[in-house]
Amino acid sequence: MHDLYNFVRGPLAWTAFFIFIAGSLYRIIKMFVMIKKKESFVFTFWSWKYSLRSIMHWLIPFGTVNMRMHPFMTIVTFIFHICLIIVPFFLFSHNVLWDESWNISCWSIPDPVADIMTIIVVLCIIFFLVRRLKEPEVRFLSTASDYFLLAIVALPFLTGFIAYHQWSSYQFWLILHILTGEIMLMAIPFTRLSHMLFAPFTRGYAGSEFGGVCHSRDW
Amino acid sequence: MCGISCWDWNIGKRLVADISSWEDKFNWIEELHASPDGERIAAIVNIDEAEFSVCVNGETWENIFDKIWFLRFSPDGRLTAIVSEDGEWTLAVDGIPWENRFDYVWNTLFNKSGTDIAVAIQQDAKYSMALNGVPWENSFDNMTSMTLSHDGTKTAASVQVLPHKEGEIFKFQEGIYTAAAGGIAWDKNFINVWNMSFSPDSNKLAAEVRSSLYDYTIAVNGKPWDQIFGCVWEPLFDPSGTSVTAPVKIGEKWTLAEDGKVLWDSKFVQLWRHKYSYDGTKIAAVVAPRFGKWTIAVNDKPWGITFEDFVCDPVFSPNNKKIAAIAKNSDKWVVAVDGKEWENNFDMVWDPVFSPDSEHLAVKVEKNGKYTIAIDDKLWGNECDAVWEPIFNQAGDSILIKTIENNKYYRYIIPVNEIV
Amino acid sequence: MPGFAANKVENILDEGIEKGGAKLDNKQIEDVIKSVLDTETGERLKIYVDTCVHCGLCSDACHHFLSMGRDPKYSPAGKVKRTLGEIFRKKGKVSPEFIKSASIIASTECNVCRRCSMYCPFGIDVAYMMKVVRRICHKLGVTALYIQDTAHSHSVTMNQMWVKEDEWVDTLQWQEEEAQAEFPKLRIPLEKEGAEIMYSVIAPEPKFQAQLIYQAAIIMNTAGIDWTMPATPGWDNSDMAMYTGDFEIMGRLKRSHFDTAARLKVKKIVMGECGHAFRSVYDVGNRWLGWKRPPVPIIHALEFYYDLLKAGKIKIREKYKKSVTLHDPCNVIRGGGLADKSRYVVNALCDNFIEMHPNREHNYCCNAGGGVINCGPPFKNKRMVSNKVKADQLIATGAEVLLSPCHNCYSGLEDIIGHYKINMEIKFISDIIYEVMEKPA
Secondary structure, three states: OHHHHHHHHOHHHHHHHHHHHHHHHHHHHHHHHHHHHHOOHHHHHOOHHHHHHHHHHHHOOOOOHHHHHOHHHHHHHHHHHHHHHHHHHHEHHHHHHHHHHHOOOOOOEOHHHHHHHHHHHHHHHHHHHHHHHHOHHHHHHOOHHHHHHHHHHHHHHHHHHHHHHOOOOHHHHHHHHHHHHHHHHHHHHHOHHHHHHHHHHHHHHHHHHHHHHOOOOOO | OOHHHHOOOOOEEEEEEEHHHHHHHOOEEEEEEEOOOOOOEEEEEEEEOOEEEEEEOOEEOOOOEOEEEEEEEOOOOOEEEEEEEOOEEEEEEOOEEOOOOEOEEEEEEEOOOOOOEEEEEEEOOEEEEEEOOEEOOOOEOOEEEEEEOOOOOOEEEEEEOOOOOOOOHHHHHHOOEEEEEOOEEOOOOEOEEEEEEEOOOOOOEEEEEEOOOOOEEEEEOOEEOOOOEOEEOOOEEOOOOOOEEEEEEEOOEEEEEEOOEEOOOOOEOEEEEEEEOOOOOOEEEEEEEEOOEEEEEEOOEEOOOOEOOOEOOOEEOOOOOOEEEEEEEOOEEEEEEOOEEOOOOEOEEOOOEEOOOOOOEEEEEEEOOEEEEEEOOEEOOOOEOEEOOOEEOOOOOEEEEEEEEOOEEEEEEEEHHHHO | OOOHHHHHHOOOOOHHHHHHHHOOOHHHHHHHHHHHHHHHOOHHHHHHHHHOOOOOOOHHHOHHHHHOOOOHHHOHHHHHHHHHHHHHHOOOOOOHHHHHHHHHHHHHOOOOOOOHHHOOOOOOOHHHHHHHHHHHHHHOOOOOHHHHHHHHHHHHHOOOOOOOHHHHHHHHHHHHHHHHHHOOOOOOOEOOOOOOEEEEEOOHHHHOOHHHHHHHHHHHHHHOOOEEEOOOOOOEOOOOHHHHOOHHHHHHHHHHHHHHHHHOOOOEEEEOOOOHHHHHHHHHHHHHHOOOOOOOOEEEHHHHHHHHHHOOOOOEOOOEEEEEEEOOOOOOOOOOOOHHHHHHHHHHHEEEEEOOOOOHHHOOOOOOOOOOHHHOHHHHHHHHHOOHHHHHHHHHHOOOEEEOOOHHHHHHHHHHHHHOOOOOEEEOHHHHHHHHEOOOO
16 A cells, blocks of 8 residues: 555656646647647637637636626636636645655645535536536537546545545545556546647637638637 | 831820810810820710710711720721611721621720731620621620730631520530630530630630639630640640640649640749749749739749739730739739839839830839829829820830820820839 | 427438448448547547537537427537437447448538527537537538539539639620719729739629629729739639538638739738638638648728728618628628628618628528538428427517528528518628619719
């Protein structure tokens, strides 16, 4: 158990971070290289003004027509993404690790708040799961990988919650927590979770085309 | 005929016609056309309902027609127009209609010297061409891409050789079009045949062809190149008439091919409008080295400068050493010579004209609604309501400028050094 | 759920698709798919596929989805799943039957109107993905008969309706003569080099709707515009090849159009009330040729009317009395930003303008555009059923007259008005201008 802990805490953590960072860089650099090579017009039409205009509209809750059409989904999506990003970065126990490993100290959210946010993430994922199963237009699109990805995102939060509350074997849940967190990290560049990497570019390009060429809105 | 050397090259300005004096005589006067030597100014005029004539220097043609259109001077100075009488159409040359009449006539073509005139004709819903009034022996269900050879001896067009009804897509895809030179169709059919050009001796004809929905190549006298390309543009014979070159698309890029084999190493986003120098040693083409950037490439080497919108046909100097082209950046047109842009820019520029000694380059230009002439980036001071493209004398030291100023038509001969 | 509707729209047999599909073998399909995906598309397509999180939020953007009882297979992402999704999943090893169905999905169940790009959180361009499918089908020779015939017409005549060269000029001269009955000195100047404007139209105008050329001539003459029309191919700005995926013919058409304008030395091209042609000359065709923007500025009729009214070059005798509503065509509003100008024009011409909802960029498609109406009669009923949402939208306005500044929209909406028995007249804006403008004595 201890060896396993050392492995997930040590080499596997390094590997996960490496795969996440190198994989993300690879995907983004490849995108630039390939676009330059085969679709260089994308650079010609790229406009920072219209990219940012579009991105801003889509970053503001209810900033777009579609968000207003699906208010509950909009609320859940925003809360989910906010919690999803804040909890891992600003959790006190993660900050301790940042500090131990790289001497980075940063502000932490109080543990009870993190606890609630974790529950929110899990509830949001349950909502996404139910929506995927119940809404015909979402269910039609869903593949095994979509359910799998929900699980990949849910598990680090679930296991972290269980480990924090020390309901049963702390070390088991801690190891599982670290492991699932690492799996999620490694999955980002190579699964649909890569929307995290590409969204600014696809949104920005749509904004550039709509704004710069078509003189119209895309929200 | 002794050509431009016989023209009046005495320096000076001469009033040829006062157009305002025509206005009372006619219901309306259409676009003015000046003869190459500048001695005549002509327009289609309406006399009464369905009564048209042509007014030349104030005198109308003796014949009156029901309708006249496409008034054009031939390069040798004959005045041609497409005319209609009693529902029949033909071409009138200096007011005299051809004997043959047709159901419709359009697309007047002149060879370079102007000795020969060809038109497209439709008779009983069948299509062919007429050269100097004589129609082809064969006619076709449809005809496009009409052309006249450089020496004026042959006409050619893309023609439909098999019957086809709208909606018969599979029949169409088997190939119902080919090219016909002098009315004689090639033996081989294609899906499409487009822009064609004759060899200098008019014996060979090269055309763009599409042999399936996506296979393009060049065919010469009906025989396609062995190589297939993603797309092609208009082919050209070299001045000796031995080989054919054409822009071809390979993968997603364009290059120049000769007799089916790739001739240029560079690949471009676009390549078209290629031209040979008179001695055949150079080929210039309009190219886009990058998306949205246009320039001229000479023997595979693009100029250092690029333009945003149009770059028009490259023009070689008579000594084959210089190349000029007009180009457009946003709403301004410029003239570029050998990769260098003139400082002046214009609202519109017409085709560049080199002097016979290749020393000077003149263009007709438009700025703020007025027209003038620019030579070697220097503007003629006279701003006119209209000007025609300038012509240099043989020595290249004088230039003929034809203008309209205050509704009067003038003919100027100006020493070139008065402008430059 | 679809039920009844589905019975009327499925199992449509189209001769072009059936016979084209019958010639295919699996190897050829795999090769063509590979060549299109490897050489003609790039990272953009892969990123779109990878970025789509299958959230289904694009669904409500699509009039097909909304009209077909929210049947998920008609959602934008649903159509991607049924076409490119399968192609990627099977690595291009798909059957001729699949290609036939993909052709129908991409060409008749999507109008490439790009409304869904405004609803996708990532701005994924589903229209582009559908055009990739159409390109594959084109290269396999599996395209609906009517639109393929149109593409053939384009390839031969450079216009979309097999209008022969003499017929074109003859029609202009005929319209000039007709208009001279009303204005004796009116001209349609042919081949006038150096004119300010080249006026270009689409082939249905000389073929069936010559009165539109007549009206344009009256407007041009009244406004004192220095204009010309070409007497050569290149006069037609339309482009169904863009929609069949025959990009080489698209490029050839657009080159012919721009070269004609350059030959005539005009400053700009004014085009009639057509949407898809605007997209082709303004945005798509020019790009295929390497131009980042049209090398000669393109002014859509809506913008031209706006300029004329704003400058007082045409004056209104008496505003149009009947209540009107305005359809926003995707290609000039979402694709050209002319929403405000079109409203200025309509308000300047009409007393009683009623907005339909949603409107502007968010307007529902006519379901004719994107080449769908050009796929012809076999698909007409499907086109009606799968745009019930448009019928509802029109009825809700209660307007007497529907204005449609786009030819495809006009024909599609005329069909919808007929099919759903809506009590509404349909007109082009030029019809109204002609009716209410001050004409010279």
